Amino acid sequence: MRILVMTKPVPDPAANAERLGANLRLDRAASPTVVNGNDEYGLEAALQLVQAHGGEVAILTMAPATGVETMRKALAMGAMSGVLVADDALAGADIPTTIRVLAAAAATQAWDLLIGGLDTSDGAGGVVTAGVAARLGLPLLSAAARIEPDPAARRVRVQRLSAKGHDLLEAPMPAVISATQALGTPRYPTLKGIMAARTRQITMLTLADLGADMLPIGGQWPSRVLGVLPPPSRAAGRTVTGDPAAQAREIADYLADQRII
Amino acid sequence: MPATLLVVGEVADGRLARLSAEIASFAVGLAAAGGGAVVGLIVDAAPDLAAQEFAAYLPRVVSVASGAVADGVWAPHAAAEARRLVDEGVTHVLASVTNDGRDVAGLLCGGLGWGILANASAASWDGDAIVVEATVLAGKAIARSTVDAPNAIVTVRAGAAEAMELAKSGAIETRVPVGVPAVPAAAVLDRVAEAGAEVSLEEAKVVVVGGRGVAGPEGFGLVDELAALLGGVTGASRAAVDAGWIPYARQIGQTGKVVRPALYLSLGVSGAMQHRAGMQGSQNIVAVNRDPDAPIAEIADLFVIGDLFEVGPALAAELRARRGG
Numbered sequence: 281m282r283i284l285v286m287t288k289p290v291p292d293p294a295a296n297a298e299r300l301g302a303n304l305r306l307d308r309a310a311s312p313t314v315v316n317g318n319d320e321y322g323l324e325a326a327l328q329l330v331q332a333h334g335g336e337v338a339i340l341t342m343a344p345a346t347g348v349e350t351m352r353k354a355l356a357m358g359a360m361s362g363v364l365v366a367d368d369a370l371a372g373a374d375i376p377t378t379i380r381v382l383a384a385a386a387a388t389q390a391w392d393l394l395i396g397g398l399d400t401s402d403g404a405g406g407v408v409t410a411g412v413a414a415r416l417g418l419p420l421l422s423a424a425a426r427i428e429p430d431p432a433a434r435r436v437r438v439q440r441l442s443a444k445g446h447d448l449l450e451a452p453m454p455a456v457i458s459a460t461q462a463l464g465t466p467r468y469p470t471l472k473g474i475m476a477a478r479t480r481q482i483t484m485l486t487l488a489d490l491g492a493d494m495l496p497i498g499g500q501w502p503s504r505v506l507g508v509l510p511p512p513s514r515a516a517g518r519t520v521t522g523d524p525a526a527q528a529r530e531i532a533d534y535l536a537d538q539r540i541i
Numbered sequence: 542m543p544a545t546l547l548v549v550g551e552v553a554d555g556r557l558a559r560l561s562a563e564i565a566s567f568a569v570g571l572a573a574a575g576g577g578a579v580v581g582l583i584v585d586a587a588p589d590l591a592a593q594e595f596a597a598y599l600p601r602v603v604s605v606a607s608g609a610v611a612d613g614v615w616a617p618h619a620a621a622e623a624r625r626l627v628d629e630g631v632t633h634v635l636a637s638v639t640n641d642g643r644d645v646a647g648l649l650c651g652g653l654g655w656g657i658l659a660n661a662s663a664a665s666w667d668g669d670a671i672v673v674e675a676t677v678l679a680g681k682a683i684a685r686s687t688v689d690a691p692n693a694i695v696t697v698r699a700g701a702a703e704a705m706e707l708a709k710s711g712a713i714e715t716r717v718p719v720g721v722p723a724v725p726a727a728a729v730l731d732r733v734a735e736a737g738a739e740v741s742l743e744e745a746k747v748v749v750v751g752g753r754g755v756a757g758p759e760g761f762g763l764v765d766e767l768a769a770l771l772g773g774v775t776g777a778s779r780a781a782v783d784a785g786w787i788p789y790a791r792q793i794g795q796t797g798k799v800v801r802p803a804l805y806l807s808l809g810v811s812g813a814m815q816h817r818a819g820m821q822g823s824q825n826i827v828a829v830n831r832d833p834d835a836p837i838a839e840i841a842d843l844f845v846i847g848d849l850f851e852v853g854p855a856l857a858a859e860l861r862a863r864r865g866g
């Protein structure tokens with residue numbers, strides 16, 4: 281089985297590493313980059329699937345050429361190769377363009393499952409994986425909590441998170457899946473994995489290689505950010521100290537004042 | 542050309558989802574501001590009741606009885622019906638920030654190539670172009686964005702508008718399904734209910750949340766007890782979910798549910814940015830934490846410094862006493 285995982289480099293959301301510049305825009309240069317969290321869950325699931333069923337995992341990224349560094353982290357986890365679509369013309373690309381580019385790049389590869397994240401920690405649009413499925417005309421199994429392929433029957437089952445628990449879905453392969461945290465904790469790269477990642481092949485593609493006409497007329501993406509505001513601030517609250525019984529009374533008084541009890 | 546906004550409604554157990562009613566009113570307000578029209582879409586195996594409920598909020602509802610969604614995933618069928626309405630002149634599609642809503646938005650975006658504005662909490666017009674506000678980077682900032690085009694897809698968050706019924710219910714138009722889904726629809730073999738997963742955290746008036754501080758699954762006994770006394774629902778931080786103490790369906794935050802209850806009460810939650818992204822819209826925030834420097838103090842109305850295993854039981858006793866008295 282071959283599995284292609286779409287991995288987006290995002291500024292590290294942990295430890296407040298997403299630095300905002302003076303204009304409140306994300307300062308990507310100052311923010312260390314990691315593989316998007318949901319993509320790592322998808323990658324971990326993919327690695328376990330090829331361990332169980334045989335085969336290989338590859339990764340696909342659209343990013344500036346520096347994206348290679350983040351891709352090495354995914355290769356160190358165990359992905360065997362990568363495809364990076366890097367093109368200056370894609371700077372600031374909007375979501376429909378990202379979808380078209382990723383779909384066109386995915387179509388250059390052979391795979392049984394294409395796994396993306398449910399959403400991203402920087403953009404959090406949560407639409408690209410579904411968009412790629414639409415471009416490719418393939419079944420979409422979204423919000424996966426468990427993935428169970430049957431390579432011989434060329435079918436795949438997915439537990440999809442629902443409001444009540446999960447729905448059990450089934451579709452023929454190839455299919456597109458979106459990954460969630462419920463798939464389980466990603467492994468840490470081993471030292472051996474990190475060494476091996478250095479020599480694994482990352483194929484660089486440009487828009488010309490994809491042969492598709494994806495650039496906006498006039499060179500400007502129609503989607504743009506007009507401005508960024510600070511979040512609404514909350515008035516400073518009250519601190520409650522003292523012995524627990526007195527604290528409990530103070531909480532209850534507050535709830536009564538607010539007509540909650 | 543005036544805009545025509547399409548609201549893609551969602552149905553749960555035959556009833557209209559509350560979020561869909563909110564988005565309907567959100568769209569009605571937006572159309573009134575720009576002089577456009579609004580239409581709602583319901584796609585379900587038995588759509589009648591939900592379509593009627595939707596029509597209380599919208600001047601026009603298209604209702605599609607689609608047997609295929611009984612045992613197939615919904616989004617590819619809903620996207621195909623939305624696409625038909627786009628072909629008939631819809632200029633903007635509004636979907637919910639839910640797994641289903643995002644799937645529809647993504648499928649339509651892949652097919653139409655329209656720009657997407659995600660996670661809107663407010664919207665207005667700049668000429669023909671729609672402008673939305675959305676929280677970005679786990680709540681660190683609010684971005685105002687637009688698509689310089691007469692068409693766009695917008696995903697809308699809970700709480701963007703209050704659901705308001707119209708003076709007169711709208712017209713319902715029933716249609717036969719398009720029949721061809723936007724992508725081949727996966728089969729639904731089973732719908733499994735899991736203990737502890739079925740909660741409407743988003744709709745709860747009171748949410749009591751346990752974090753790593755509750756120290757184990759038993760600690761959620763205290764959280765559940767307070768939730769029951771307050772008529773609320775139990776939620777959790779990701780640390781508690783990752784530890785396996787409570788199902789993922791209870792997680793509040795950037796990668797979990799977004800709640801805006803009248804009361805958010807937490808025990809042993811530090812208040813990381815990613816957690817705040819899911820609760821900072823709460824009307825009242827009360828946090829119990831033994832660390833005076835816990836970041837949740839920055840946004841708590843009442844910041845209770847103490848051991849949750851002392852304050853929690855004391856609060857339960859106090860609530861019980863007041864209830865009895």
Ligand SMILES: Cc1cc2nc3c(=O)[nH]c(=O)nc-3n(C[C@H](O)[C@H](O)[C@H](O)COP(=O)(O)OP(=O)(O)OC[C@H]3O[C@@H](n4cnc5c(N)ncnc54)[C@H](O)[C@@H]3O)c2cc1C
Pocket residue numbers: 293294317401751752753754755777778779780781792793794795796797798808809810811812813814815816819829830831832835847848849850
């Ligand atoms: C991409 C990404 C997405 C994320 N999404 C989410 C999300 O959706 N939701 C979410 O919650 N987190 C999310 N996180 C994780 C988040 O950054 C924090 O790690 C998490 O919220 C911490 O949970 P916590 O507050 O329970 O634990 P901790 O940060 O460990 O805090 C525990 C708190 O309990 C207090 N405490 C301990 N014992 C007691 C006691 N006996 N009495 C009183 N107080 C006590 C401590 O003082 C401490 O403040 C995400 C992280 C990333 C990177």
Ligand SMILES: Nc1ncnc2c1ncn2[C@@H]1O[C@H](COP(=O)(O)O)[C@@H](O)[C@H]1O
Pocket residue numbers: 286287288289316318319340341342343378382395396397398399400403404405406407408409
């Ligand atoms: N530039 C990118 N490169 C690779 N994968 C991406 C990119 N953008 C989005 N994706 C994939 O699409 C998923 C959803 O992204 P989004 O819709 O932007 O939240 C991500 O989790 C990735 O798997």
